Amino acid sequence: MEPNESQKNHLTFGVYSSFLLSFLTIVTFGFAMTAMPPSGPYCPENCMSYPFPDILLYYPRDYYWMYLAIFQLFSFVIFVVTNHFIATAAKKLYTLLSISFTLISSTVLLIAYFTQFSVVPISVMKGETEGIALITQYNEHGLFIAMEELGYITMSIALFFLAFAFSKNTRTERIIRLILISQFFLNVIAFSFYSIKFGIERSYFFEVATITINWVVIIFVGILAGVHFVRKLKVEREKW
Numbered sequence: 001m002e003p004n005e006s007q008k009n010h011l012t013f014g015v016y017s018s019f020l021l022s023f024l025t026i027v028t029f030g031f032a033m034t035a036m037p038p039s040g041p042y043c044p045e046n047c048m049s050y051p052f053p054d055i056l057l058y059y060p061r062d063y064y065w066m067y068l069a070i071f072q073l074f075s076f077v078i079f080v081v082t083n084h085f086i087a088t089a090a091k092k093l094y095t096l097l098s099i100s101f102t103l104i105s106s107t108v109l110l111i112a113y114f115t116q117f118s119v120v121p122i123s124v125m126k127g128e129t130e131g132i133a134l135i136t137q138y139n140e141h142g143l144f145i146a147m148e149e150l151g152y153i154t155m156s157i158a159l160f161f162l163a164f165a166f167s168k169n170t171r172t173e174r175i176i177r178l179i180l181i182s183q184f185f186l187n188v189i190a191f192s193f194y195s196i197k198f199g200i201e202r203s204y205f206f207e208v209a210t211i212t213i214n215w216v217v218i219i220f221v222g223i224l225a226g227v228h229f230v231r232k233l234k235v236e237r238e239k240w
Contacts, residue, residue: 084098094164149207
């Protein structure tokens with residue numbers, strides 16, 4: 001007798017979505033690390049300042065990772081929704097909350113990334129530079145950085161609620177829970193630290209920290225969740 005078809009499909013989809021999310025996050029992270037900021041506190045040399053006249057010198061190099069981040073966010077939504085269908089009825093409250101914050105996070109970040117590579121470069125090319133300083137990624141206290149902070153804070157909350165979709169029955173699930181819960185407190189500590197130290201002049205210190213925390217967590221959790229779903233799928237098949 002074949003296992004329940006929907007359960008089999010959910011677990012199979014969970015395997016692929018987990019590994020895909022980890023892969024896309026690794027690739028996106030790699031490209032993002034090549035985009036060294038030409039302004040702000042992490043700028044190595046020849047730094048830009050307001051009104052950021054040399055934006056086109058860093059195009060398209062500094063924008064490649066945003067294209068990849070779009071697909072990474074799509075896969076993140078798929079991953080969280082898949083977990084909702086895999087979770088037991090008692091845990092669906094947590095996965096639904098995770099989905100809610102995932103949608104908020106993804107919406108904010110998709111708008112930030114898509115408008116950044118679709119609006120800023122072409123506007124500068126055409127000499128339409130009024131207001132660009134406010135929205136460019138190179139403005140350390142601009143709209144782009146603020147949207148990233150909001151997006152990754154809500155992503156952290158989504159990951160926190162997702163932790164409770166996993167039980168404590170297996171070692172893998174316990175590790176996943178620990179990672180997902182810990183990242184939330186790391187984000188809170190990072191935000192508190194930079195806010196206390198720098199106030200509203202925290203620049204992109206927290207933005208870099210929260211992206212790093214969230215992406216590293218997603219990479220490891222994606223791999224662990226994929227392994228967990230493979231094992232669970234095997235057990236379910238053996239039952240039948």
